[in-house]
Amino acid sequence: MTTAPMRAGIIGLGIGAAHAKGFLRSPHTELVALCDANAERLAARAVEYNIPAEMCFTDYRAMLAEANLDVVSVCLPNALHAEVSIAALEAGAHVLCEKPLATTLEEALAMQRAAELQQRRLMVAYNHRYRADLAWIRQMLRQGALGKVYNVYAWWRRESGIPSSGWFSQKRLSGGGAMIDIGIHMLDMALWLLDFPRVETVSGQVTAHFGTRGLKTWSQARWANDSTAEPFDVDDGAVGFLRCEGDLSIHLHASWAEHRAPREDIIHLELNGTEGTTVLHVVNYVRDGTLQFYTQLAGQPVAVAPNVRWEGLYGHEALIVESMAALVNQQPAPSDVRHGVIGVQILEALYRSSQLRREVALE
Ligand SMILES: NC(=O)c1ccc[n+]([C@@H]2O[C@H](COP(=O)([O-])OP(=O)(O)OC[C@H]3O[C@@H](n4cnc5c(N)ncnc54)[C@H](O)[C@@H]3O)[C@@H](O)[C@H]2O)c1
Structure with missing residues (x-):
């Protein structure tokens, strides 16, 4: 028996x-409606x-009422995620x-x-999990090649990468700056690789110098919602220290702007284990030469530079194809709502810690 593809719509373009690329690629979905103010x-x-005019909406409520959608992507400024996702679920x-996922834990x-309540799936777009080099690190972890991981350094730092559209730098629309924007990807990559260890306490320090x-x-x-008249009131740099179960430490750093090589944009994820260290170091989104593995053989330190091949899909396309297949086959969602909630909870604690100038315990 063949079933009709799910009807997909996107809010925020x-x-x-x-x-859209993901829905067009998935054999389980048909992209039928679009919305943007x-x-x-x-x-x-x-x-x-190739979406007909009657399936294009500037009001998301009209789209939800009229387009008869099975799945909706919410790609709006952060402060709208809760309201619009709940409306779509309902x-x-x-x-x-x-x-x-949201700007506060409460949301x-x-x-x-x-x-x-609606018995619908809520998933989070953690697309950076879908990198071939990260998959290799995950495989190394599964094989025990790192031993017990005790330290993680996870950072994303840019020389000049402050988003120039207004909403990213206004707290009431974004909930925060560099840490909530790019730091959250690094946090998720670290937690996901380690199967979500329990985070016990969080310390944070945020800055805004640029x-x-x-x-x-x-x-x-930029296209819309350009409210540049409003002041910049978020972090353009932030660091965090997470104390986790099993004496694991996670060091986070996210920065939209700092003095370093011109236009440099670096993603760095380093895992120190008792048997080996893996380093993912991505400069300006290159794909090759991003990995190093360090261990000891016959009593001597050894360095290996794995040459990972990028085959198949990656990023949002891979995320959506995999998530839609899981949905249709009633398998667990790869990036479940709980992963979104944990990320928001930790970053909320990090921002609070910076405000209080002390470590904050997670419940
Ligand atoms: N996963 C990633 O790698 C990644 C990358 C970029 C952005 N994001 C996230 O995606 C979201 C959107 O970011 P962006 O860069 O696309 O921002 P953007 O400003 O480029 O696009 C947002 C769009 O939403 C529309 N919009 C705003 N309010 C609306 C409303 N009430 N109804 C309908 N449309 C409305 C705007 O007109 C605009 O076109 C944010 O949550 C951001 O954090 C994720």
């Missing part, structure tokens, strides 16, 4: 374009994906929400409750 952006995407759709838990002076922005043409 910035990174929403990456979701910016009519110009909406029209451009509609042409690109309209009977499964939801794939962009990161961060994230309300979203989780709504999903449970955005507040209008420096080091990403000069990008």
